[in-house]
Structures are given as structure tokens and as C-alpha cells.
Amino acid sequence: MLELHINGQTKRVQAEAETPFIYVLRNELGLVGTKQGCSLGQCGACTILVDGKALRACETATETLSGKSIVTIEGLKETFLQDAFIAEQAAQCGYCISGIIMTAAALLRTNPKPGKQEIKTALKDNLCRCGTHNRILKAIEKASQTHSESVRHV
Amino acid sequence: MSDLAKHFPPILTKYPLVKSWLKINPDNTVSVFPGKVELGQGIRTALAQIVAEELELPLQQICISEVTTQDSPDEGYTAGSASLEQSGLALRLAAAQLRESLRRAAALRYETPLELIDLKDGKVWQNETFLCGYAELKDWLEPDETISGQIAPKSPNTHKLIGQATQRLDILAKVKGEASFLHDIRLPEMVHGRILRPTVYGAKLKSLDITGLELTGLIRLERQGNFVGLVCQEEYQAVKALEKLTQRATWETFELPHFANIHNHLRALVTEDVVVKEGNPEATLERSEKRLEASYTTPYQAHTSVAPSCAIALFKDEHLTVWTHSQGIYPLRRELAKLLNRPEDSLTLIHKEGPGCYGHNGADDVAADAALLALAVPGKPVRVLWSLEQELQHEPYSPAMMLDIKAGLAANGKVNVWDFTGLTDTHVGRPGGTGDRLRAGWERSGTQLKWPGPSEGGYRNAETLYNLGEAKVTTKFYQGPLRVSALRTLGAFANTFANESFMDELAYLAGSDPVAFRLEHLDDRRARAVIEIAAQKANWQAHASPSGQGLGIAFARYKNVKAYVAQIVKLTLNSETAEIQIEKVITVCDAGQIINPDGLKNQLEGGTVQGISRTLYEEVHFDWDGDGMHDWDAYRVIGFETIPEIETFLIDQPALPILGAGEASMPPMAAAIANALYDATGIRMRDLPITPERIKKRLETLSETELEKVIL
Incomplete structure (x- = not known):
């Protein structure tokens, strides 16, 4: 046990x-x-x-x-990430999405405002076969921006 | 009669009653029963929009039912970019019929002239006075109302939902990690099955010695001929048990041709010719001012879903229930009934979403695996999941193709003759009721899969929309060594790669600009429009020889009757590594009336990315003994690091019929990339995938005149 x-x-x-x-x-x-x-x-x-x-x-x-x-x-506490995926409609079949959101959450914990290239590198070992990559990248980028802004305002 | 009603969908002849498609629930929601399934393409959302629009209902009041052989119409396969054109139109006519029935029922019940009755926000109104909800009219409706096709759907200028970017119905559950997929279902008393299969391609079981073999948690070891499966209490027990069982098996190797030379081998296997378009090119070719010929090849490619296939089956009280992510539950039911020698009505199939399949992958096979094991363990749901290795080796591939084209130019620089010869294996090996299409079946009986023979998929988009003078199109079918079936766009991907690459080659031969050259050969106004808009968006500068900008264009109208797509690629070639970096793709699409613009864009973007992946990376490759396809390292696909920027532009045609678009952005992709590479470097690549190794090799074999054009 x-x-x-x-x-x-x-x-x-x-x-x-x-x-x-x-x-x-x-x-x-x-x-x-x-x-x-x-x-x-x-x-x-x-x-x-x-x-x-x-x-x-x-x-x-x-x-x-x-x-x-x-x-x-x-x-996951970072529900703002999930909100961003909905806002960007960043899914087709959606099977890869949960793993990608978790990878993004880990990235944002060490690098709250990553550049697009940094997000791409963080996701290099996450596969998406439907070709939703750009929406996913945009969702993570936007999530990090809006979140880091809201944290600053507080 | 409206234009839409003129295109009365054949499925409505088979299912003519409103109640086969739509049902009003007591809480004023409406249940919709489509026969097409969700594959990640967003079909459920688009169908909900259509029904909500016609019925004047808020989208939240639409419940799209799961597709089962109990409750849903038999709409065959969800494939071929046909769902919105067919199922969408059927539901639109059904909903229009129900809307008018509701109005008539209200007029009757409230003894009011029909013209005063309005439906709005899911309620019935007389002028501005609220009368009732839809459910209250249930007893006033004709229970067996037929869909006449005479009731005109709403006029596009009154649409509130159709044409609006609409949030996917499934996305909330998917981002929250809810049980969205078949793989996530956990039924009471469920047990876990795994199947013994060779770890190299095509090998046959020679011996299996289970003397003294102890398998923890084993419930059943089932052997029927060379079909061997096991069922364990826990999933990881089944995984471990399969590992142990595999060590006890010996295999008879299936010898494969050398893949380095696969196309030459396949050329020798041609058995049947299909003349797609009759013509006599020879004499005109002789007379042409300039002549050109070229051969293009594409490799065997795989679907490679992000996760392997899965199915659950339960045999209880002489009835077999199968949960499957197949693209066609009715054809699969017919196939299973034949395979298992059981009456069709003793089988119920329930569709559940799987990882995106992009065609005929392992989903149907694993359903047969689960069914066979469930029959051996009655009363318990048996869940079977393939390993990634099994999916990569045992799914049916898209066949390798060879495309040989000859053409001539007249003195005016226009194409006056075109002779296209394609070589392909069949593209359709789907199950449908013959009982011999599923892997477990031929393992069990020791038989071979019967060659399904030539079909349309092989010459899809072999013809083009261009005026090419004396044009002949032939497609030859070979019976190849690998199991093959439908992969997104079927033959259209390879045929368009060849046609659109060759159009570019001819443009340069004619001393014309590739965009202008295409327009000179096109009458279709909508085809011209997508090309012109793409060129404008890309700031295309006319050029008649490689410009060094790395811009390439390609165009296709999918199946020549569906959505129009033009794509322009901008890329660079790293002269050190010979790696292509695509910087940007511009896609312009005319798909007729658009239901969900965001859903359409998502599909077009997805097809674009998959098209890039198939052009640059994807290739099924085996050693002579079938070794080679074990994991993701063996089958490279595009990843996040090389994703280009993609801009997608839609031309909405609200007054025109819907044109299927789920696959439309993939066919032009390969040629757009090859043409852009030529524009960037002067290197013409005619074999896919366009890898750095192939580019380097090509450079070594260029003739002196070709080398003069190279800019690196």
C-alpha cells in the first residue's frame, strides 16, 4: 500500500x-x-x-x-490556462490537450512570460496530430500575458 | 422549390421521417440524431448550429445524441468531407419541416391564423404574445411527419447562428480533462485485454509454447488459429502478461521489398488500368512547341493517431455491445456480424470519440479484437488497447504512389496537351460486411486480406480544373505488399502534388509567372478568385524564373467538386543542413456557405499542418524483414518547434450550397512547398518526403543546365 x-x-x-x-x-x-x-x-x-x-x-x-x-x-490551479484554450478554440480531437496544458503550466511556473520560441521549445516533446499547434501556442502566449498582467495589478 | 430542396439528400429517402432525426424533449430541448460521428472535426457543433438556426432555438437547447446502431440513422462512414453537405442538409430540411409543423400545430391549438404564429428564442408567439414552449405542442404534432423537402430552409440573410464563429460544444470537457474519449470509459467489472501480434511487419505466428507460463491476473488466454488474445483483471497485468507471452512466440518472417527502391518494385506489380479521362495526347505532343515530362513519387504513409486504438465489448444475454471510435458504426456492425457469424441485430455498436484518426486506422480492427475476447469472457466488459507499436505496424497505410506526367506547350505558351499516368494501390480497404477486412479475422482463419481492387480514391484529383488541351488521365493500380486503406484525402494528396508541381515546371518552361500561368488555364471564377486573393495576400511579385523569395503557390478544388483552396508557402532552405524552414502559409478557401467560420479555419489549419508533415517528414519504412516501425522515433511527424505561421482567409458564400472542406487544405500543400523550394533555390524536388538527405542527393544528380539555375 x-x-x-x-x-x-x-x-x-x-x-x-x-x-x-x-x-x-x-x-x-x-x-x-x-x-x-x-x-x-x-x-x-x-x-x-x-x-x-x-x-x-x-x-x-x-x-x-x-x-x-x-x-x-x-x-490544476492555473485555470486561466484552460480559459485561454477555450478562448482560442485550441482543440480539434483534443486528446493531446490535457498533457499540453500541464506542460504549459510547468513552463509558466518557472518562466511566467515566455516568448513564442520558448513555448515552442517547452512543447517539443508534446505531439499534436490534428495540427492545432498555432492555436495552442497562441492560447499559452495569451494566458501568460493576461495572467502576468493580472498578477501585477494585484 | 428552393435551391437547397432541389439537392434532396438521398439519405432522406431512407430515413424520411422527422422523428428519425429530431425529437422535442419535455424540457423544451431538442435531441438531434445524426449518423455522422465526431472525429475532432467539430461536426457536432456545426450540426447543432444548423438545427438551432432552423428551429429558432438557442444553441444551448440542442442535445446532439451519441451515434449508435440503436438510435441513429445509418449514414455509412464519416469520411470524404461529406458530413456538412449531406448530413447537414438532411438535418436542415428536417428542422425546417419541424419548424413549420410546430407553427401549424400552434395555429390549430390556439385557433389562430398560421401567418400570425412565430417561433423565436425557442418559444411560440402570436404576434408579440407568448403562447407556449415547443414541448407543449407535442400532442398536436403529426407523430410520423415526413420530411418533404418542400419547406424552404431559412433565408441566409435571416441567419443568426449560421455563419457565426461558434465555440465547440466539446471543448470545455476536453480542457478540463473529463472523460471525453472511449479510452476513458471505465465500466463496472471491466477487464483488460491485449492481443499477441508480431513486432515486425507481416510476420505470422509459427509457434507459441505456454508450458509453465504463469501470468498474474489472467482470466482467459484465447487462441483461435493465429489470433491470440489474453484477458486480465487489471490493465497493467495484461501489459506484463503480453510481454511474457510475446517472449514465448516465434514468428515466420514476411519478406518485404527493399524500401530504398520501393517505387520501382511497385511499378512491376500493376494489374489494372482505369482511364479517368479519354484522350489522344501522342499526336499533339509531337506537334507541341515545347515538351516536358516528369515523374513524382510519394511514400507509404501512416495515420499515426496521437494514441493507439481502443475498443470495449460486452457479451451478455446473447447480445454483443461494442464501444468503438470507428468512422462507421453500421458498416463495422455488418463486418462484425459476418466475421462472428451472428445476426446483425444481436450486435449494438456505440460510437465514442477517439484520438483524431484522419481515416481508416486501427479503430475497426481493435473492435474485432475486443469482440472476440468478449465472446470468450461473457458477462464482463473487455477493454482492448493496442500498443503504439501495434498501431504503427498494423494500421492500414496510405499507399505509395507514382505520378508520371508529359505535357506540351503551344506556340502561344499555353498547355495544348497533357498526359497523366498515376500508379497506386487501392485507397479503400474499409470493413463493410464481407467479413474479411479485419485483422483478427484473417489471423483466425489463416486467410489473406483479399485485394479490394481499384476505386475512386486512387484517381481523386488526378484530373484538374485547368484547360489543358488534349488531356488524358490514366490511373494504374498495383497490388502492393502492404495493407492499405483511406488516409485523409486518399490519392488527392499525391495526385495534386504531381499536377501542381508540374504546372509550376510548365510555367517556367513557358517563361510565365506561376500565378499568371495558372489563371491563363482556368475559367472557373471561384477557382480564379482563391488564387488571386492568395497572391494578393502574399504580395506575390510576378516572376518567370526562381526569384529567391521562396514563395510557392498551389491550388486544388478537393475532388473537383468540393471546397476550393489556394495556398502560398514562404520558406527558406538552410544551405548548411539542407533543412527547410517554412516561415508562413497563406490559405484561401471558398467552401460555399460557411456554418462555423472558426471551425472551418481550425480544420483548414489542421490540414495545412498535416500536409506540411506529410511533405517534409512522414514515410513508412521497413527493412526486408519488416523491422522498423516501433515508436515515434521511427515515424517522424511535425512538432511544435518547426510550426510556421499560418494565415487562413475564408470567402463566405451564404447563398450557395455548402462545400465539404474537412480535407481541402491538404492536397495543395506538398506542391506549394516544392514550388516554394524551387523559387528559393532552383532545386526541383519530385519525391516526398522532401528531407535534407533527399535535397543533398538531388543536388549531386543535377544536370549542368539545372545546376546553373541553383541559387544557394
Whole structure:
């Protein structure tokens, strides 16, 4: 039995220690917002935040997360990012979006106002096959601008 | 009769009743039952707009039902940029009929002259006096009202929703990470299946020794011929079990031709010719002032959804229910019924969204896998998910193509003869009721997939809209070594790459500007308009030899009857690495009446990006023994780092019929890039993908006259 801190809650999970976290998240905890893509750490669909950093749930053994703070799309505080994706209509099939929003959230935590090239670099290992890239880039750029402005005004 | 009613959709002959398409609910919402499915293209949003518009309902009061074989009309496949043209028109006529029925019902109930009854904001009014909601008129409506096609849809100048950028109905759930996809469904007592398949292309199971094999959580190991699947209690148990099982299998290798030389190999396999357009080019070619010929090739390419295919099946009380992200639940039901030797009505298929598929990928195959395992484990829902490796190797590919064109120019510099010969495998291997189209089927029976034979997809856009004098178009079909089927635009991508590249080559041969040269050969006003606007937006400067600006244009009207698209690419070539960097793409589209401009733009942008990816990177490649396609490293696709700026311009034609546009921006993309590369460097690339290695190799093989034109 492992104890995990996820989205501000403590959860005990039955899964064996080496089980890739994606299966624990989606099957045992019922948090299906983290999408399963390649299962090889190549596509970014399953990106989560662990102690604020972007991590691939498919290549992370569950035991290594013990004592760390895990955030999934369901518990993401940066809802302004999601608002920006809606404003830009930045989705087609939408399967990659949750992982991309999590990658963007990790980026904005270390670099609150990234340039377009910095956003592109941060997303270099996130795949989108529908070709929604420009809307996604615009959504993240706008989200960072409006958010950093609102923070400054406060 | 209105123009729209003149185009009475054939589907309404099969489903003529309003209630097959629309249902008024007690809470005054309206349920819509489309037969077309959401593939990420935004069809549900556009259909909701159409129905809300005709019924004078707020968009929030429209509920688009899921597509199932229980409740939905059989509209076949959601494919070919046909959904808005067909399903959209059917629903528009159904909603117009219901609107008039509601008015008549209100007139009857309130004993009021019909002309005083108005529908507005989802309510019924007499002049400005509120009468009732739609639901209250239910008993006054004819229950089996037929869609006559005689009720004119609303006039475009009264539209409030159609033509307005409308937020996608599905986006909130998707950005919040809700259970939007089939992959996210967790049914009570659900168990997990995986399928044993070779890790190299085409190999056959030779032996499987399971002596002493212990698999944790195993519920069932099912073997029928060479179909082997397992079912475990937990998903990760199934993953581990499959790894162990794979180690116990030996395979008989399927020998493949050398991919370095694949096109020459395929040329020898031609079995059937289709003459698309009759003509006698030979004599005119002899007489032409100038002559040119060129051959173009495109590789096998894959759909490569962002995630592998998935299905869930449940066999209970002699009934099989399958949740699938197939593009066609009715054709798949017919196929499964035949494969499983069960009556069609003992199967229910329910469509759930999957990752974007862009055509016929593994979605149908995995549904058969899940069905076979569910039959072996009655009473429990069995979820089967392919691995990425399985998706990359076992999905049907888009066939490699070869396009040979000869043409001549008359003394006036115009094309007077054109002889196009395409070579392709078939583009349609979809399931539909023959029982032999799904992988599990031929593994089980030891049979081979029967070659589906030539079909339209191979010569899609082989003909052009240009006036080309004595023109002949032939497409030869080969039976290739790889399983193939429909990938977004089918043959139109390769055919347009060749046609539009060759038009550029001819323009330069004629000493003409590529834009002017195209316009000289085009009568169609809408075709001319998209080209002219694109040139204007790109600030195109006329030039009759490579200008060094790196601008290239291409045009196609998808299927020659759907949306018109012209694209201009601006790019640079890194002379050190030979890498192409596309800086900007301008797309101009005339898709007739636009329902959701933002949805249309999203689709056009997506097709543009996918078109760039197919032009610069994508290529299925195997070693002789089928080794090669294991993960994303083996099949490069475009990523965020090289995404260019894309500007998309729409020409709205509110009074004209809708023209399908879901695929329209992909066909011109490859030629626009190749033409821009030529404009930038003087290097003409005729083989896709245009990789740095190919560019370097091409430079080595240029003739002296060609080398003189190179600007690097």
C-alpha cells in the first residue's frame, strides 16, 4: 500500500510499487483527465506535475512518487490556462490537450512570460496530430500575458 | 422549390421521417440524431448550429445524441468531407419541416391564423404574445411527419447562428480533462485485454509454447488459429502478461521489398488500368512547341493517431455491445456480424470519440479484437488497447504512389496537351460486411486480406480544373505488399502534388509567372478568385524564373467538386543542413456557405499542418524483414518547434450550397512547398518526403543546365 499526495489530497493505492503511474491514475484513482498516449514517454499526452515539474506518468513508477506533490489536470490551479484554450478554440480531437496544458503550466511556473520560441521549445516533446499547434501556442502566449498582467495589478 | 430542396439528400429517402432525426424533449430541448460521428472535426457543433438556426432555438437547447446502431440513422462512414453537405442538409430540411409543423400545430391549438404564429428564442408567439414552449405542442404534432423537402430552409440573410464563429460544444470537457474519449470509459467489472501480434511487419505466428507460463491476473488466454488474445483483471497485468507471452512466440518472417527502391518494385506489380479521362495526347505532343515530362513519387504513409486504438465489448444475454471510435458504426456492425457469424441485430455498436484518426486506422480492427475476447469472457466488459507499436505496424497505410506526367506547350505558351499516368494501390480497404477486412479475422482463419481492387480514391484529383488541351488521365493500380486503406484525402494528396508541381515546371518552361500561368488555364471564377486573393495576400511579385523569395503557390478544388483552396508557402532552405524552414502559409478557401467560420479555419489549419508533415517528414519504412516501425522515433511527424505561421482567409458564400472542406487544405500543400523550394533555390524536388538527405542527393544528380539555375 502506497500513500500519495495528489491534487491536495492523500490517497492510498493498492497497485504494486513498479506499476507505471498512468495505470494507477486512470484505473485505480479514476482520474482519466491524464490521457494515455504512446506509453513510451514520447508523446506527452500523460504529462502531470510532480513537485511543480512536468513528468510523464507512463514512464514513472508509482513508488517514486511517494512523498511528492502530484497535480493532474483535474487539480490544476492555473485555470486561466484552460480559459485561454477555450478562448482560442485550441482543440480539434483534443486528446493531446490535457498533457499540453500541464506542460504549459510547468513552463509558466518557472518562466511566467515566455516568448513564442520558448513555448515552442517547452512543447517539443508534446505531439499534436490534428495540427492545432498555432492555436495552442497562441492560447499559452495569451494566458501568460493576461495572467502576468493580472498578477501585477494585484 | 428552393435551391437547397432541389439537392434532396438521398439519405432522406431512407430515413424520411422527422422523428428519425429530431425529437422535442419535455424540457423544451431538442435531441438531434445524426449518423455522422465526431472525429475532432467539430461536426457536432456545426450540426447543432444548423438545427438551432432552423428551429429558432438557442444553441444551448440542442442535445446532439451519441451515434449508435440503436438510435441513429445509418449514414455509412464519416469520411470524404461529406458530413456538412449531406448530413447537414438532411438535418436542415428536417428542422425546417419541424419548424413549420410546430407553427401549424400552434395555429390549430390556439385557433389562430398560421401567418400570425412565430417561433423565436425557442418559444411560440402570436404576434408579440407568448403562447407556449415547443414541448407543449407535442400532442398536436403529426407523430410520423415526413420530411418533404418542400419547406424552404431559412433565408441566409435571416441567419443568426449560421455563419457565426461558434465555440465547440466539446471543448470545455476536453480542457478540463473529463472523460471525453472511449479510452476513458471505465465500466463496472471491466477487464483488460491485449492481443499477441508480431513486432515486425507481416510476420505470422509459427509457434507459441505456454508450458509453465504463469501470468498474474489472467482470466482467459484465447487462441483461435493465429489470433491470440489474453484477458486480465487489471490493465497493467495484461501489459506484463503480453510481454511474457510475446517472449514465448516465434514468428515466420514476411519478406518485404527493399524500401530504398520501393517505387520501382511497385511499378512491376500493376494489374489494372482505369482511364479517368479519354484522350489522344501522342499526336499533339509531337506537334507541341515545347515538351516536358516528369515523374513524382510519394511514400507509404501512416495515420499515426496521437494514441493507439481502443475498443470495449460486452457479451451478455446473447447480445454483443461494442464501444468503438470507428468512422462507421453500421458498416463495422455488418463486418462484425459476418466475421462472428451472428445476426446483425444481436450486435449494438456505440460510437465514442477517439484520438483524431484522419481515416481508416486501427479503430475497426481493435473492435474485432475486443469482440472476440468478449465472446470468450461473457458477462464482463473487455477493454482492448493496442500498443503504439501495434498501431504503427498494423494500421492500414496510405499507399505509395507514382505520378508520371508529359505535357506540351503551344506556340502561344499555353498547355495544348497533357498526359497523366498515376500508379497506386487501392485507397479503400474499409470493413463493410464481407467479413474479411479485419485483422483478427484473417489471423483466425489463416486467410489473406483479399485485394479490394481499384476505386475512386486512387484517381481523386488526378484530373484538374485547368484547360489543358488534349488531356488524358490514366490511373494504374498495383497490388502492393502492404495493407492499405483511406488516409485523409486518399490519392488527392499525391495526385495534386504531381499536377501542381508540374504546372509550376510548365510555367517556367513557358517563361510565365506561376500565378499568371495558372489563371491563363482556368475559367472557373471561384477557382480564379482563391488564387488571386492568395497572391494578393502574399504580395506575390510576378516572376518567370526562381526569384529567391521562396514563395510557392498551389491550388486544388478537393475532388473537383468540393471546397476550393489556394495556398502560398514562404520558406527558406538552410544551405548548411539542407533543412527547410517554412516561415508562413497563406490559405484561401471558398467552401460555399460557411456554418462555423472558426471551425472551418481550425480544420483548414489542421490540414495545412498535416500536409506540411506529410511533405517534409512522414514515410513508412521497413527493412526486408519488416523491422522498423516501433515508436515515434521511427515515424517522424511535425512538432511544435518547426510550426510556421499560418494565415487562413475564408470567402463566405451564404447563398450557395455548402462545400465539404474537412480535407481541402491538404492536397495543395506538398506542391506549394516544392514550388516554394524551387523559387528559393532552383532545386526541383519530385519525391516526398522532401528531407535534407533527399535535397543533398538531388543536388549531386543535377544536370549542368539545372545546376546553373541553383541559387544557394
